[in-house]
Amino acid sequence: MKNTIFAFNSDSPKYKQIYEQFKLFIERGDIPPGEQLPSIRMLADSLQVSRNTTLMAYDQLVAEGYIHGEGRKGYFVNELEALLVQKAFISPNKEEKESETPVLIDFRAGAVDQTHFPVKVWRKISNQVLTLQENFQYGEPFGETCLREQIATYLLQSRGVKTEANAIIIGSSTQQMLIHLGHLLKDNFPSIIVEDPGYDGAREAFQFHRFSLETLPVYESGADFSLLEQMKSQVIYVTPSHQSPIGVSMTIQQRQTLIRWATKRKGYIIEDDYDSEFRYTQQPFPALASIDSTRVIYLGNFSKSFLPGIRLSYMVLPPSLINHYKDQFLPFESTTSLLHQLTMAKFMEVGEWSRHIKRMRLVYKRKMQHLVSLLKEQFEQRITIIGEQSGLYVLVKVHQKRSEEWLIERASFYGVKVYPTSLYFIKNKTSEPIIKLGFSNLSCDEIQLGVELLKKSWS
Structure with a gap:
C-alpha cells in the first residue's frame, strides 16, 4: 500500500x-x-x-x-x-455535481423553527443590553452571574435540580464543556462508559483526551444496565431524558440503579439533558441531578430549544468538583459571547424564556404528530417509527433489504435530504437501516411533501 x-x-x-x-x-x-x-x-x-x-x-x-x-x-x-x-x-466530475437534484426538503435535526422565533423581543432586549456598561468588558471567566442565577432558578422549577449560581459554568457548546470536563477527570478516571448507540460528538470529546471507552448497549426498550457491574469505569455519560438517538427515556428504577452504581464506585454520571423541554406525552421527567447532585454532572444548552447560533451551554458541577474546575480554568477567558449571556439572562428574567418553551412545545408537538401520521399512512407496515414521544426528530427503521447509503442516495435523487444513524453505533449494530428525520424547521406542508417524495424514492 x-x-x-x-x-x-x-x-x-x-x-x-x-x-x-x-x-x-x-x-x-x-x-x-x-x-x-x-x-x-x-x-x-x-x-x-x-x-x-x-x-x-x-x-x-x-x-x-x-x-x-x-x-x-x-x-x-x-x-x-x-x-x-x-x-x-x-x-467527482464538475458537470455531474452541477446536475445533482437540488434539495427541496431538508429533514435536518439540528435546526429550529424560524417562523415562531421571537425576533422582535430578542432584538429589543439585545438593544437594551447593548447600553449596559458590562458589555465593554471581558466578563466573568465562568459565565455572567446574572445568567447563572437565572439558570439555577429555571432548573429548580423545570427539572427539580437544586443548585446555586456558583456551581454553574457557562460554555459555548456541549462538546466544549465535555472537553473541559475531560481535562478535569482524566488523571483519576482513565475510562468512560458511553451509550451504544450514542451521541458521536461526546465520544469525539472523550477520545480527544484518549479515554478508554466502554459501551452500554441501548435498545428501543432502554439501556441494558445489567452489564454495569462487569465494567471497570467509574464515569458514565448518558442522555436519560431523551436518549440520543433512540429517544427512549430512563425509568425511575433505572435512574436509581445508576445513582447507586455511581455512589458505590465513587464515580460520576455525566447527564446530557440536551432537549428535555420537548416531551409531548407527559411532563418532562425529573433530571438525574435532582435525585443526587453529589454524583451527577449536569449538562444543558440553549441550542436545541432556542437558537443553535447563540452558542450557549451550561454545566452544573457537584460540590466535589467546583473548586478543582475553577482552579484549572481560572486563567482562561470565557468562550461565550458576553452580549448573548446578558441578553439571555434578561430574556429569562422577564419571563420570555418560559413563554417561548411553552409555545414551542405546542408547535413541535403538532409537527411531530403530523410527521408520524403521514409516515404511517404512506408506509404502513414497511417502516417502524422510533422516538415519537419527545424531541425534534424521529427515527425510521426501514424494513427493506436496502442499505442506509442506498436510502439516503435515493431520497437525494428526489430532492429530499435525510440523515444516517450508523455514526451513532459502535458494536450494537442493527440488522435493518435506520434513518433520522428532523422536522423542527419544516412547515406542515413541507413535511407532507417530504414524506410523499420519500415514498416515491423508497418504493
Whole structure:
C-alpha cells in the first residue's frame, strides 16, 4: 500500500473520513486486489485515533464489499469490476455535481423553527443590553452571574435540580464543556462508559483526551444496565431524558440503579439533558441531578430549544468538583459571547424564556404528530417509527433489504435530504437501516411533501 497522509477535518466523523479515503484508494487502484490492509491497532496508532474508530471504518468497508476479513490474518482488498472503478473515478466530475437534484426538503435535526422565533423581543432586549456598561468588558471567566442565577432558578422549577449560581459554568457548546470536563477527570478516571448507540460528538470529546471507552448497549426498550457491574469505569455519560438517538427515556428504577452504581464506585454520571423541554406525552421527567447532585454532572444548552447560533451551554458541577474546575480554568477567558449571556439572562428574567418553551412545545408537538401520521399512512407496515414521544426528530427503521447509503442516495435523487444513524453505533449494530428525520424547521406542508417524495424514492 502506498504511503498516504490523512488530514482529518471537522466536517464528518473520523471513522467516515478513514472509510472514504480507503474506498477512494481501492476504487482508483492505489491499493490493488488481494493486498493486506494495516491491522486495526496499527492504523489506529498511526492515525492517532481510537481502535473503535478504525474498526468502524473497516466494518463499513466490509459491509459494502470493498474488503474482507480472514480470521486472525487481517483484512484484504476485494477485486472490483472495471466498470465500477470507472464510474467511481468519474463521479467527482464538475458537470455531474452541477446536475445533482437540488434539495427541496431538508429533514435536518439540528435546526429550529424560524417562523415562531421571537425576533422582535430578542432584538429589543439585545438593544437594551447593548447600553449596559458590562458589555465593554471581558466578563466573568465562568459565565455572567446574572445568567447563572437565572439558570439555577429555571432548573429548580423545570427539572427539580437544586443548585446555586456558583456551581454553574457557562460554555459555548456541549462538546466544549465535555472537553473541559475531560481535562478535569482524566488523571483519576482513565475510562468512560458511553451509550451504544450514542451521541458521536461526546465520544469525539472523550477520545480527544484518549479515554478508554466502554459501551452500554441501548435498545428501543432502554439501556441494558445489567452489564454495569462487569465494567471497570467509574464515569458514565448518558442522555436519560431523551436518549440520543433512540429517544427512549430512563425509568425511575433505572435512574436509581445508576445513582447507586455511581455512589458505590465513587464515580460520576455525566447527564446530557440536551432537549428535555420537548416531551409531548407527559411532563418532562425529573433530571438525574435532582435525585443526587453529589454524583451527577449536569449538562444543558440553549441550542436545541432556542437558537443553535447563540452558542450557549451550561454545566452544573457537584460540590466535589467546583473548586478543582475553577482552579484549572481560572486563567482562561470565557468562550461565550458576553452580549448573548446578558441578553439571555434578561430574556429569562422577564419571563420570555418560559413563554417561548411553552409555545414551542405546542408547535413541535403538532409537527411531530403530523410527521408520524403521514409516515404511517404512506408506509404502513414497511417502516417502524422510533422516538415519537419527545424531541425534534424521529427515527425510521426501514424494513427493506436496502442499505442506509442506498436510502439516503435515493431520497437525494428526489430532492429530499435525510440523515444516517450508523455514526451513532459502535458494536450494537442493527440488522435493518435506520434513518433520522428532523422536522423542527419544516412547515406542515413541507413535511407532507417530504414524506410523499420519500415514498416515491423508497418504493
